[in-house]
Amino acid sequence: MTLLVFFCGHAGTGKTTLAKRLIGPLMQASGSPFCLLDKDTLYGGYSAAAMDMLSGDPHDRDSPLFLQHLRDPEYRGLIDTARDNLELGISALVVAPLSREVRERRLFDRAWLGVAPQVELxxxxxxTSEETARQRIVARADPNDAYKLAHWDEYRQRRFEPAGAAAVDLLKFDNTAPTAADDDALVARIVA
Known part of the structure; x- marks a missing residue:
């Protein structure tokens, strides 16, 4: 079984921490090798250089300039890299906010993703709550979050919780204070 698993959500929800915690159990439960593709790891340096050249702020990940010109190519590159691994029989765990793609249901669209029918999505x-996410963002002190914190009221308008049609087939996970049993239950739902 080859899996394409997305860990999506807003900043500060703990997507990367959760993915790193679960990749071993996912490999064991599925019997498949996995690669971990984190947007910030893959594109952080490139985006910093591009934004420094374009705006003088290498940490900008939220301004209209970034969102209009770099966001989508980053995400497309992430998905293309996942697809290359899937074609080699390696499952992919992709970590990125992908909120627009969740809302528009693109992550369930095999044609848009370019993945074969036998790949499990x-x-x-x-x-987490908005306050928990904000506390985590402050605590991690990542310069890439400066815009979010300085423009919190604007940023929080982009936050949403999938509901209705957007939530169909989503595996929701409350990462506020998960237990080992919560992690095990999520792994079981992913490989089911």
Whole structure:
């Protein structure tokens, strides 16, 4: 079984921490090798250089300039890299906010993703309260979050919780204070 698993959600929800915690159990439960593709790891340096050249702010990941010109190519590259691994028989765990793609149901669209019918798709929506996410963002002190914190009221307008049609087939996970049993239950839902 080859899996394409997305860990999506807003900043500060703990997507990367959760993915790193679950990749071993996912490999064991599925019997498949996995690669971990984190947007910030793959594109952080490139985006920093591009934004420094374009705006003088290498940490900008939220301004209209970034969102209009770099966001989509980053995400397309992430998905293309996942697809290359899937074609080699390696499952992919993709970590990125992907909120627009969740809302528009693109992560369930095999044609848009470019993946074969036999690839199992799972989309995990990692969530916490807005206040918990903000506390985590402050605590991690990542310069890439400066815009979010300085423009919190604007940023928070982009936050949403999938509901209705957007939530169909999503595996929602409350990452506020998960237990080992919560992790095990999520792994079981992903490989089911």
């Amino acid at each position: 799972r989309v995990v929506w990692v969530q």
